[in-house]
Amino acid sequence: MADDSAKTPRAAAASAVEAAKAETSDKDLPVNGDRRRTWQDMTNANGDQPKANVPAGLWLRCPACAAMSYRKQVEANQHVCPECDHHYRIGADQRIKLLVDPGSFEPLWDNLGPKDTLQFTDRKSYKDRIAAEQKKTGHKDALVAGKAFIKGRGVVLAVMNPEFMMASMGSVVGEKITRAIELATELDRPVIVVCAGGGARMQEATLAVSQMIKTSAALARHDDAGGLYIALLTDPTTGGTAASFAMLGDLILAEPKALIGFTGARVIANTVRQELPEGFQRSEFLKEKGFVDRVIHRQDLRSEISRIIDYAGK
Structure with missing residues (x-):
């Protein structure tokens, strides 16, 4: 039976992640920035509260590697961490x-x-x-x-x-x-x-x-x-x-x-x-x-x- 997509599942997911990155790179991520540093830059001096202009839930911290990832990137990657491949629990x-x-x-x-x-x-x-x-x-x-x-x-x-x-x-x-x-x-x-x-x-x-x-x-x-x-x-x-x-x-x-x-x-x-x-x-x-x-x-x-x-x- 013919596949329902010309792309492999991994290729399709990779394309979706890249699309999510492109969608937000100009407002949420510096062009050449590091995600971990970006999160630190968006916190107050005491490092415990995001600035008011950062929507709640925009970022996810991976429970396996602690990397900060943009939520849409994780969702586009089928709820898998793009850094370490950790599979998030899903409903x-x-x-x-x-x-x-x-x-x-x-x-x-x-x-x-x-x-x-x-x-x-x-x-x-x-x-x-x-x-x-x-x-x-x-x-x-x-x-x-x-x-x-x-x-x-x-x-x-x-x-x-x-x-x-x-x-x-x-x-x-x-x-x-x-x-x-x-x-x-x-x-x-x-x-x-x-x-x-x-x-x-x-x-x-x-x-x-x-x-x-x-x-x-x-x-x-x-x-x-x-x-x-x-x-x-x-x-x-x-x-x-x-x-x-x-x-x-x-x-x-x-x-x-x-x-x-x-x-x-x-x-x-x-x-x-x-x-x-x-x-x-x-x-x-x-x-x-x-x-x-x-x-x-x-x-x-x-x-x-x-x-x-x-x-x-x-």
């Missing part, structure tokens, strides 16, 4: 936009929302917490699912949203993943789950933990029917998510340097009383140990997923 809407063919995503089951069955309260009630997250993200819960096309290949896609309670898995997340798997089985389409988050949502207790069983059983039925399941692990994928559907893919893909594991490295180190190896619980380390099949740069995901679908005959 479900951004993820869908980067993965699927334009205009092809058809959302499903958006009416499903969580209930505060246990009337759980920590620093605030679960009911109030859910309402705040829904207002912030515009979504009912921490997963967006639907039908879509990736370079012309029909798929059923489920994307966990780290912007909503850190993509924790409650009853709605588990139900929507299960429905997505069952729909993919019915339509004989590949199902792709973009995994993220810290696992089962504590505010739903056993009901949340039971979603591990529910989703795994649906995947077993999908496999029995000859279906293809691709799991994409993003930063972070931990807890009950990592211990269930995230690790059951026919192919398990991961973004570079994503944190992947069941429990925290500090807890493990204190338990085994040993120093953990460098890169422990990162996607490259897991690939080396056989838990991940491929580590794929965000700019290459569309092309690689479409190739996998073709190879599987789906």
